[in-house]
Amino acid sequence: MSEVSANLYAHLRHAFPADLNATAIETDAGQHYSWRDLDRGTAMMANFLQSLGLPEGACIAVQVEKSVEALMLYLATLRAGYVFLPLNTAYQSAEIGYFIGNAEPAVVVCSAPNFGWVSTLAFKAGTAWVFTLNDDRTGTLLERAAHASDHQVVAPKRPEDLAVIIYTSGTTGRSKGAMLTHGNMLSNALVLKDYWGWRSAGEGGDVLIHALPIFHVHGLFVAIHGALINGSKMIWLAKFDPKVVLAHLPRATVFMGVPTLYVRLLAEAGLDRAAVQHMRLFISGSAPLLLDTFTAWQERTGHTILERYGMSETIMLTSNPYQGERRGGTVGMPLPGVHLRVVDGQGVAVKTGVIGDIQVKGPNVFAGYWRMPEKTAEEFTADGFFKTGDVGRVDAGGFVTIVGRSKDLIISGGYNVYPAELESFINDLPGVAESAVVGVPHADFGEVGVALVVAKPGAALDAGRILLELKARLANYKVPKQCHVVADLPRNAMGKVQKNLLREQYR
Ligand code: MLC
Ligand code: AMP
Numbered sequence: 001m002s003e004v005s006a007n008l009y010a011h012l013r014h015a016f017p018a019d020l021n022a023t024a025i026e027t028d029a030g031q032h033y034s035w036r037d038l039d040r041g042t043a044m045m046a047n048f049l050q051s052l053g054l055p056e057g058a059c060i061a062v063q064v065e066k067s068v069e070a071l072m073l074y075l076a077t078l079r080a081g082y083v084f085l086p087l088n089t090a091y092q093s094a095e096i097g098y099f100i101g102n103a104e105p106a107v108v109v110c111s112a113p114n115f116g117w118v119s120t121l122a123f124k125a126g127t128a129w130v131f132t133l134n135d136d137r138t139g140t141l142l143e144r145a146a147h148a149s150d151h152q153v154v155a156p157k158r159p160e161d162l163a164v165i166i167y168t169s170g171t172t173g174r175s176k177g178a179m180l181t182h183g184n185m186l187s188n189a190l191v192l193k194d195y196w197g198w199r200s201a202g203e204g205g206d207v208l209i210h211a212l213p214i215f216h217v218h219g220l221f222v223a224i225h226g227a228l229i230n231g232s233k234m235i236w237l238a239k240f241d242p243k244v245v246l247a248h249l250p251r252a253t254v255f256m257g258v259p260t261l262y263v264r265l266l267a268e269a270g271l272d273r274a275a276v277q278h279m280r281l282f283i284s285g286s287a288p289l290l291l292d293t294f295t296a297w298q299e300r301t302g303h304t305i306l307e308r309y310g311m312s313e314t315i316m317l318t319s320n321p322y323q324g325e326r327r328g329g330t331v332g333m334p335l336p337g338v339h340l341r342v343v344d345g346q347g348v349a350v351k352t353g354v355i356g357d358i359q360v361k362g363p364n365v366f367a368g369y370w371r372m373p374e375k376t377a378e379e380f381t382a383d384g385f386f387k388t389g390d391v392g393r394v395d396a397g398g399f400v401t402i403v404g405r406s407k408d409l410i411i412s413g414g415y416n417v418y419p420a421e422l423e424s425f426i427n428d429l430p431g432v433a434e435s436a437v438v439g440v441p442h443a444d445f446g447e448v449g450v451a452l453v454v455a456k457p458g459a460a461l462d463a464g465r466i467l468l469e470l471k472a473r474l475a476n477y478k479v480p481k482q483c484h485v486v487a488d489l490p491r492n493a494m495g496k497v498q499k500n501l502l503r504e505q506y507r
Helices: 008-014 035-051 068-080 093-103 112-124 140-145 182-195 217-228 242-251 259-266 291-301 373-379 419-427 463-473 499-506
Strands: 023-027 032-034 059-063 083-086 107-110 129-132 162-168 176-181 207-210 233-236 254-257 281-284 306-311 315-319 339-343 356-361 386-394 400-405 410-412 415-417 432-442 446-455 482-486
Touching: 008 068, 008 182, 008 217, 023 035, 023 068, 032 035, 035 068, 035 140, 059 068, 059 093, 059 112, 068 083, 068 217, 093 112, 093 176, 107 112, 112 129, 129 140, 162 182, 176 182, 182 217, 182 315, 207 217, 207 242, 217 233, 217 254, 217 306, 217 315, 242 259, 254 259, 259 281, 259 291, 306 386, 339 386, 410 432, 410 446, 415 419, 419 432, 419 446, 419 463, 432 499, 446 463, 446 499, 463 482
Parallel strands: 023 233, 059 083, 059 107, 083 162, 107 129, 207 233, 207 254, 254 281, 281 306, 446 482
Antiparallel strands: 023 032, 162 176, 306 315, 339 356, 356 386, 386 400, 410 415, 432 446
């Protein structure tokens, strides 16, 4: 691969249709962006970023509401050759402070209402530039980029060059920045283009409904790269609303969602075979899709949801087939180029059908954790397989089933919540002796957290107050849905809290 051609943006741009005046993105607010608009807008932003004289490999950290301009900022960062760092809009100052301190971005972009506190944190951490970008096409970034040229030469990149840092929380300690390269993302996008049978404009043309947030792998990479590398139009929804999705379904062919989105769509009376008659493909991932949801969807719409499995460190790993049986409760087979094995506690591959730890290798697997060489080394085997932390089995037909996780993690509505982070926060509150946070089944979010808290001798704790404290400091989706003050926590002979018992008790 030549240097220039390894820049992911160059490949996405190459796939734009010949008619650059055609609509690339239509928003739920009725705005239309042509392919030319995308190319010009990203060129101007890229030129502006390059005019700042940033160092090689500079990182651009972005916490903004979903908008087409925010997508352009991502693409502009790629084409200018810098490193994009997306941040969940729910993160509050303690969380943002950590990410900025750890990544040391050269540029931070936030929404105008957050400029005060975000810029204070950023300038303290040594960030040179803080710009604003709002979801109504305003902000200092756009004002400044408006003066830049709309001609830009895509920065040359090698496959191993860093493109994105995406933070994933740790089961112990602080979040880790997974470093994804241009090569990681390009290889995955090209594989999925074939595997999911994307139809380019000339063949009837896919249209993707984009309803997910754009700060995680699912919405930012799987959905956006999928559409762009195929030259497919996107119907761009500012946020997920089942009624709005239903209204757009008749003009779309592809939809991607976390299981909660399917559960909420099923609750709509208007979801029937007529509503989905032009749809080609429904894809689910980021969390386990319950068999009930899979079956209910089949019965109601006549479509079989295609479930796939991936993670921030690897992008997509497995997928049910586009052609052929899509088996509910499984995440399909390893994608072409992905080596997946299941091993026992000693790291020895188990027999077909036996449950063990899932390890993977492939061109999609990340380059390591940002500035954490020891952590990176721990997560890879001597022969170069990445330890996913997921537990599963592979059956004789090659279908992979995820049965659990060795990492202590709750996946709620597609967002990862790490009990260790919440427990350490709760344990620091006055009067708290110790705590445990466990995940329990939830009809809407799949799984939600429950906090069990033990008071110090003589201290009186108020469960409601504990939740309020959490809400005031942490991203809202992390806050447990329930908190109980308990006398003690069940422990095994080794003194370890028996979370399995708590999960049973509070389900
Ligand atoms: C919102 N809340 C959540 C939550 N989302 N609580 C737990 N889990 C969540 N996921 C909180 C809100 O703050 C609010 O709390 C209350 O729950 C009700 O909110 P809501 O109005 O129902 O939520 P809504 O805004 O509609 O959001 C729900 C959602 C959203 C499902 C649309 O969570 C979402 O977009 N999820 C997708 C996440 C995603 O893209 N994951 C991909 C990760 S990539 P309160 O107290 O304020 O009322 C990855 C790799 C891979 O995992 O394989 O793809
Ligand atoms: P993240 O760190 O947000 O990238 O989350 C990745 C994790 O989500 C994986 O390690 C899995 O535990 C989980 N995950 C993703 N897709 C699926 C799926 N289809 N079924 C079960 N778990 C999934």
